[in-house]
Amino acid sequence: MEEWLKFIVSNSQITGSPPRVLAVITNRDRSETILKLRRSNYPRLDLGHFKGELVLLQERFAGRAELFLDLHHLNAQSKREVKPLTEYIFQLMGSFFSKIPRVPKVCSELSSALIRISRSRNPSPVWTESTFLEFCKDSQTALRDVSHEVLQAVVSYLHDVGSIIKVARDRIKGVKDNTGDESKDKEPWIVVDPNWLTQNFLGELICQGHHFRVQDGSIGGNWSNNEVSGGLAQAANFLRLLEEVLRSKHNSWRKIEVSLLEDIMQDLDLCYRVTVEDGSGRYFVPIVYGGLGERVLFKVLDTLSAQVDQEAWHEQELQKLLPGHHDDKGQREIQAFCASQHGCPGIELEVDGEGSQETSSSSSYSNPSPSEAELTKGEKFLAASESQKIHLPQGVSKICDEVYEIYAPAAGSGVAKLEVVFIHGLQSDVSDETSFLSAWSVRGVPSNCWLKSWLPNRFPESRIICVSYDASPVKTSSQGTLDMFLTAENLISSLVNLGEIGQSCPVILVGHSLGGLVATNICNRVHKVASYSGADQIPYTKFRDNIKGLFFYSTPFKGLSSFWGSKEKESGDLMSNLGLLDTATARSNEDFAKLRATYGWETRGVLESSETTLYVEGVASTSKNSNRFVCEASARVPFVETMITLRDADHFTICRPETEQSSNFLYLVKFLESILRKF
Structure with missing residues (x-):
């Protein structure tokens, strides 16, 4: 659950309003975190003891996420048990709406309008912000003569409640994007169908990642034609994969350009485009990294670090490439992944202006051994992970x-x-x-x-x-x-x-x-x-x-x-x-x-x-x-x-x-x- 919270808050800093998170414990939940909570409290499910863990998470994510302490336990296979949870969620939504009299009413109607239009017109799931604002004005007469600030408040609210996803295009000034243009303030994208991005498209990529395996420099499974060097997929092959995935899905997907989707994934830090020694572009995609194993991650870290040293990138651009703190945008998806069961549990990489250093999420390392200086970043990452596999109490x-x-x-x-x-x-x-x-x-x-x-x-x-x-x-x-x-x-x-x-x-x-x-x-x-x-x-x-x-x-x-x-x-x-x-x-x-x-x-x-x-x-x-x-x-x-x-x-x-x-x-x-x- 901690890793999910890291990912949730990473996309919530755009609007400045912390997300609201409700924890649901199901009989079929197999996540490592939930199993660890069960074992560290009691092997039987005791909601009272789960709350103690939630309090700790609430303190850790204070100011970045509002974690409800109302735990719900249900059998997800039973509609009878799911219905009370659904009613409770609507009750929370109603309570939230009631606290902001004007905007929520408008936003509620906009949310309904988005659902209707997605069913009847089969629109593109991704709009520009200006297109979305025009839609808001056309749909709600109350919004036709309001200020730009009010419209932005509507967008922020819909983003916070999950009706849309606002993708801020926050590139670093002076660094060229994939079109060759220097970055400037670009118009944000609005994903009007969040399920399309999070469930359909990213879900498809994650499924592809389950088939990942490294074989003689290539990726096996469904990605057998996408060659990999040092853990980085060739740009042409990666874009071809996106094209194949897009064209094989629902008709509305055909209205999405691959370049647009590439931009969205980069702006959400769901993929990273770098230039390798031969000058070609490569991609690192954390959400499909899992099956590649730790060895490939080490190669990626070494490749990225070498590129940073050679090209002297701006510190902020470095933070877009390596896991760690990302200014006001919080913990990113790649860091959450590296701390998951597929990565190296408990380890976070932090980058400062003088170089990189590896730290543990629970403690810091001091007085490194002389041999540590000889290790590559990947090997140091592994050494830190190995030392933290068993975190014993003091004195044990x-x-x-x-x-x-x-x-x-x-x-x-x-x-x-x-x-x-x-x-x-x-x-x-x-x-x-x-x-x-x-x-x-x-x-x-x-x-x-x-x-x-x-x-x-x-x-x-x-x-x-x-x-x-x-x-x-x-x-x-x-x-x-x-x-x-x-x-x-x-x-x-x-x-x-x-x-x-x-x-x-x-x-x-x-x-x-x-x-x-x-x-x-x-x-x-x-x-x-x-x-x-x-x-x-x-x-x-x-x-x-x-x-x-x-x-x-x-x-x-x-x-x-x-x-x-x-x-x-x-x-x-x-x-x-x-x-x-x-x-x-x-x-x-x-x-x-x-x-x-x-x-x-x-x-x-x-x-x-x-x-x-x-x-x-x-x-x-x-x-x-x-x-x-x-x-x-x-x-x-x-x-x-x-x-x-x-x-x-x-x-x-x-x-x-x-x-x-x-x-x-x-x-x-x-x-x-x-x-x-x-x-």
Whole structure:
């Protein structure tokens, strides 16, 4: 949603009136931002928690966009649910109209007239501003004798409400346009059919972009005849493509000249025309860049930068070419794209008068390494992106890909007296690489990880560890491919060999949902590895002997009462362990029960009591066989000494306490305290 807001505000500075944005959450929305919001709050959809994220966006875009905090959740496939939303939008429009008595009435009638004329006369969807103003005067007698300022107010208003799109032709003075004329104040274009530009034409280009692939210097798919050099399409081929797209569509498109459309795309910063070394013109089109990949973007940046250095373009013209700040026009589409999932998330390029520098949207870089000066702009762009892929809270350190240290006693205070390892459960948003932390967030405050903010205050001499593993509920070529055996084996190796966990103090394993099953399998696996002979097994033996207890948050030892629910994709390998009465899980439980009796491991747990709604890839699944995701019969097993059912907690809020006085936090604290007293 943040990227959409960037694009929306980029075209709203023409009129000076901030756009009004209403957020609608649908069951089928698959955008990366929405999935990240779901995972960072709760895997179930909770509009109350979405509002917290909207408040942050509202603050960030203050003065540039008015973001309504009225969230709407609907099933877009149901007309019955869409109708109330439509009525609400008309209500907002009516309220907006009522605040400006004269102009809105005229504009409302003009909007209706535009719709009628588009249906009956099939006009060109793009007019000059003078043509549009004449249309306004002819359609509304009230506008025939008004001043030019009033007419401009009408145009601005219609642009703000989306009835038209005003395209300001803001070229830099002294720079020649594609006709060879030096730029001057040019008459704006008016797109009288916004759907034609945003949905039909640009939608067609985006579809073409989905077929992009680089093959030996050419673009595959439907663009196979358009050669590419350094990520820039040849001008002749690009214009030929526009011609083909225009001529293949509705008759009204035939009234549009390719040169006109080219100008509009450049004025909206939807494409960029540059001159390469051989003197030929080339185009970079961000909206169809996605399939080309990061490598091509780097070439584009290097080509553009080289051209700027050679031709000493004006700073403002440079800002029209590279992503970054665009004076009073705000964030442009290319910057929004580069920050999307197809580009390099979190990175924005800013250009000043002395050169270019790469910065992160969340933090700035200082003291670059000496080797950084040797990198090309594309390589530096990649390096900055790679460093920001996992944005960890301050104080959290990465030991390896699977193990993160949340807290450790200060240097010089001696060794830790307790090590607590937290193991998350299945995750609906596997694209969020910090979801292993948000799984343990404070309820309603996704940015507050209580492992970091609360637990160290109770146990300052403890070492708090959080693991991250492939817990995808669906199987792809790169996710959901590890079964329980491999997951436990990998985590054991990382914890013992790389994290040096369990070598000198008691260890407590804490698991949520599937993470509880992973914890018991870790115990089973480390027992077997420790039984091997050889010096290499000594660290594993120490780890096994130092395990003193396990704490479970709603762990389905006998399977889930309602399966994960997504039937659209193949289930991940770990999902098989969550089936009712799964044989492998039953055998693992039996092995763990024997080992617990042998080594005296203490066990405690808490259980949910509320119904849970789960979202995986935008598909909702609600528990049907029970009013709880993990029923009592599945969680209560002989090898867990005490299992407490907590009220007002579902499968995911069970490990998200609201305060330090919440029962789901205090039961864990009491358990850890009892272990410390004994050892």
